[in-house]
Amino acid sequence: MASIRSGNKSVLLVVDVQVNVVKGAWEAPRVIGNVALSVKRARAQKVPIVWVQHADDDLVKDSPGWQWVPELIPAADERLLHKQFNSCFEHTPLDEELAKxxxxxxxxxxxxxxxxxxxxxxxxxxxxYDLTLIKDAHTTKTLELENGMKLEAATLVEDLNIAMTWLSYPGRKNTTVAAEAVEFYGEGGKRL
Structure with missing residues (x-):
């Protein structure tokens, strides 16, 4: 059973918006713009931002494709974590950083x-944790399976948006919201 976290203080978690990750992704320019809008709003409201950057055999650390897209650059005082697995929590100090x-x-x-x-x-x-997925600030590429079947990127995005709206966990809240409507919370759960 998960430890339910008391309070309501937000963080913006920006994951893998890297050159080769978004290259060829569905509506990448629009999505990058919405991530940038979310970063701008978080910074204006003094909400902490944690950036997570992936590396593996196909996305080599420090290579040109591993870099952040030019529209998104972490500020010097923002946390930057590196990962090698899909979840930002696996083999990273993310949980500890969020606790701090x-x-x-x-x-x-x-x-x-x-x-x-x-x-x-x-x-x-x-x-x-409570979770808000910014429904217009995430993307992927269409998957072409070995049997010739395609899983369209737009469908994958919509599927996760639906899941994050309807999932139910005891003592936690999860939802989706557009980038222009994201609400961040500060100390004491006050809307910023």
Whole structure:
């Protein structure tokens, strides 16, 4: 059973908006713009931002494709974590960083919907965090399966948006919201 976290302090978690991750992704320019809008709003409201950057055999650390997209650059005072697994919680200090910040509510954006965003969303809920998925600030690529079947990116995005609206966990809240309507919370659960 998850430890339910008391309070309601937000963090914006920006996941894997890297050059080769978004290259060829569904509506990437629009989604990157919505992630950038979310970052701008979080910074204006002094909400902490945690950036998570993926590396593996196909996405080599420090390579040009591993870099953040030019529209999104972490500020010097914002936390940056590196990961090698889909969930931002696996083999990273994310949980510890969130505890230091007193975070109970994760606002989530980034790539790729069906891999790292899905795994991180479920990982957050399973660890007792409230979760808001920014429904127009995550994307992925269409999957072409060996049998010739295609899983369209737009469908994968909509599937996760629906799941995050209708899932039910005891003592936790989860929802989706558009980037322009995200509400962040500060100390004491006050809307910022």
């Amino acid at each position: 910040l007193g975070v109970t509510h994760i606002v989530l954006a980034g790539c790729a919907t069906n891999w790292c965003i899905r795994a991180t969303a479920y990982g957050a809920l399973e660890r007792g």
